[in-house]
Amino acid sequence: MKDIKVSSVGERALISRLSEIFKAPDGKEKGQEGVLIGAGSDDCAVLDLKGEDCLVVTTDMLHRTTDFPEEMTPWQMGWMSAAVNLSDIAAMGAEPTGVVMAIGMPADTGVAFVEELAKGMQACAEFCGTAVIGGDLDTHVELTITGTALGRVKKSQILLRRGARPGDLVCVTGYTGSAGVALEALQSKKPVSETILKTLFEPIPRTKEARKLAESGAATSMMDTSDGLAMSLYDLARQSHVGFRIRENTLPILREVREFVSSSEKLTELALYTGGDFELLITIDPQKLKKVQNICNLTVIGECTKYETGIVLESPGYKLTTIEQRGYQQLKAEPVDKSS
Amino acid sequence: MKDIKVSSVGERALISRLSEIFKAPDGKEKGQEGVLIGAGSDDCAVLDLKGEDCLVVTTDMLHRTTDFPEEMTPWQMGWMSAAVNLSDIAAMGAEPTGVVMAIGMPADTGVAFVEELAKGMQACAEFCGTAVIGGDLDTHVELTITGTALGRVKKSQILLRRGARPGDLVCVTGYTGSAGVALEALQSKKPVSETILKTLFEPIPRTKEARKLAESGAATSMMDTSDGLAMSLYDLARQSHVGFRIRENTLPILREVREFVSSSEKLTELALYTGGDFELLITIDPQKLKKVQNICNLTVIGECTKYETGIVLESPGYKLTTIEQRGYQQLKAEPVDKSS
Incomplete structure (x- = not known):
């Protein structure tokens, strides 16, 4: 049997295997x-x-x-x-x-x-x-x-990927798909504005916004969207054991990004599955939404559901489709060669 | 004028240039x-x-x-x-x-x-x-x-490269030149013991020894010898503004290393100028030597002198020669091409 290659396993699966090595048999990290x-x-x-x-x-x-x-x-x-x-x-x-x-x-x-x-x-x-x-x-x-x-x-303010509960609101800072459209414009040699290019070339870590969100006590979980919104939703879902219902027409997308693409399918593809945006994905206790609304440019894009419901996108016509688990992964999982 | 390449500047000089960028104009690190x-x-x-x-x-x-x-x-x-x-x-x-x-x-x-x-x-x-x-x-x-x-x-126990004073004793843990001889044996396909090979392949960080030295209150400065003993002496000298007189016949060298080489010049070359040993180089207050003598395998190899005296090696016949500033550098400083 040939040795399995890292390229056929994928980044997240390999991380999970290595994490086992970095743990003692009883599950507690060693030393x-x-x-x-x-x-x-x-x-x-x-x-x-x-x-x-x-x-x-x-x-x-x-x-x-x-x-x-x-x-x-x-x-x-x-x-x-x-x-x-x-x-x-x-x-x-x-x-x-x-x-x-x-x-x-x-x-x-x-x-x-x-x-x-x-x-x-x-x-x-x-x-x-x-x-x-x-x-x-x-x-x-x-x-x-x-x-x-x-x-x-x-310790009382730290925000983890786990902590989200069904009923919490899902929010993102800034805009989604901007870095993705910048990369596509570069690859296809189409013109885009300096603003769009800068989201790809000079991403802004949301340090100040994050501190305020942590201090507010309203956020229940948080992570960044650098691997794309869909991948981040899957990571939050796994750690928090929740599902998500995301409303397509609430996704914050810059006008220039909307105008760049030819179809709404293409726009959703950019908004969900391209990385590089470095925005924050946060879940918020709905009772405390007021506490965070003025902190920064924050958009409610949906809500947490039960884990079993999965991660779904609701179209403006209330049609539900499953959001796929894909986006930016350094080690891409390729189909395993069955013959080997 | 052609742009200067990093290879013609050398690692330590480049670090020094970049350190300026990471500092505010008043010399205090920014932010x-x-x-x-x-x-x-x-x-x-x-x-x-x-x-x-x-x-x-x-x-x-x-x-x-x-x-x-x-x-x-x-x-x-x-x-x-x-x-x-x-x-x-x-x-x-x-x-x-x-x-x-x-x-x-x-x-x-x-x-x-x-x-x-x-x-x-x-x-x-x-x-x-x-x-x-x-x-x-x-x-x-x-x-x-x-x-x-x-x-x-x-804070009261931290050991830096600065702190050594003229009159302090210079000590090293373990042996010097072992990793160097292992590398040379590999390159020349000569046989060496598993013990020697392990010093190169599985170097032991001196964690426990270092903690005890720090707790003793007897050490005045410390660093590791991973770039070679000579380079480490130069680094300590620069930061502590001292010189060193090292006694050649006190350098701790394994018998197998002595037997491997053909001349005493070659042995000194190995002991001073090859890297990879990961031992500790420490300066000790001579009044407090007793406090550290039983901590670990520690050898007094010389003493700190005035900065102006430089870094010298004393032979068994009391002949003094200057220890050169060379050893393991990632970015080797090559002679600058004067024609460019």
Whole structure:
């Protein structure tokens, strides 16, 4: 029997297998009295700081060919490398406390290029109220950047993927599908505005919005939408054991995105299944909606249902279709070759 | 004028340039009231946890072709990826509190290979009393692993690269040159023992020893020797503003390493200028030497002198030669092409 390849397993399944290795047989993470949330189940791992706070930590590896469209400047690559991690810190409701950056680069990379990278990283970190506090440099065949971000949040305020209950309202910050349309425009060489391109090239971690949502006490669960809205709904559903009914005509989509596409099917495809938006997906206790309505640009897009109901999209004509579990996955699960 | 390439600048010089970007014009790191030690000056960045403790964090990127000799097993690659980071945590005198691992791998990597990697990572983390608490997986042209380790230490006990004073004793844990001779044996296809190979393939982070040294109150500065003893001496010298007189005949070298080489010049070369040993280099207040003598296998190899005296090696015949600033650097500084 041939060894199974990672490409035939998929990212989330492989994470789940590795998470078992990082756990003791009794299910408790090994050697760590202080681990509140371990590998694989949330945007960040969570460590107990013994007082009223906990520490959250996340890491993300990016590569030039797969993660940075050709049109990006080195400053934007730096910004993006910090943003992907700071968005995960925000998703926990935490205040970022520092970022470290490991950079592998071809030996013929210009010093000016690396300095621009660093300036972009620092700019994004500063935007989120923190800084790049350390890192590592080495040579590598392809520009590869691994950022790790740390954050701090009161245990009473931390927001996890679990916690949503049937009846809670589902909300997103900002707009969905903007980064997806930017990528499609680049690939098809169609013109789009600077605003749309920036959602893809310089995504804004929702640090301030997330802190306010965490402080409000109204949110029951939260994560970011960087892998696409549909994937995030599936992740929340699995951890919270709920289903979702999403109302198609409430999805917040920029006018330019609506005008870019030729059909409503295509629009729904963009809004649900493309990644890169770095918005927050939040579930809200309906009794406390007032507390969060003025915090930021927040749209109610549906509600939590029972787990058994699944994850469905309600059309303007009240037709229900299942939202599929697909979007951005680094390790795509390909059909297994049955003959092997 | 052509853009200067990173390969003509060298790792330490480039780190120093980037550290300027990660600092505000007034020299204080931006946006971070809580940063005690920022990018570029120590084994770890240090964050103030507001109480009596601080948090230390370090990151290191490894690649299959440049960091893992062909003979290494996937389990050993995993162990090594955790060890390089946990050694940096030890070097601060800190207790490790968690490791996160970002893994980029070719799509045709076997699941069994990745599971062995994960087991090696977890084994090393457990050996150091901690665990892998999170990570990231994606596909990449070459196996690339970025580990990030966190640790915690009382502010009153933290050991930095600065702090050594003229008159302090210089000590190292374990032996020097063992990993270097292992690498040379592999390259020249000469036989060496399993013990020697293991120093290269499964380096032991000196976590427990480091904690005891930090608790003793006798150490004035500390770092690890992963880039080689000479490079570490230069790093300590720069941060502590001291010089060193190292006594050649006190360097702790395994008998097998002595027997492997043909000349005493070659032996000194191995002991000073090869990396991979992951031992601790410590300076000790001579009044307090007794407090640390029984902590672990610790050898006094010389003493701190005035900065102006430089870093010198004293031969058994009392001849002094300058120890050169060279060893393991990821970005090797090559001679600049004057014609460009």
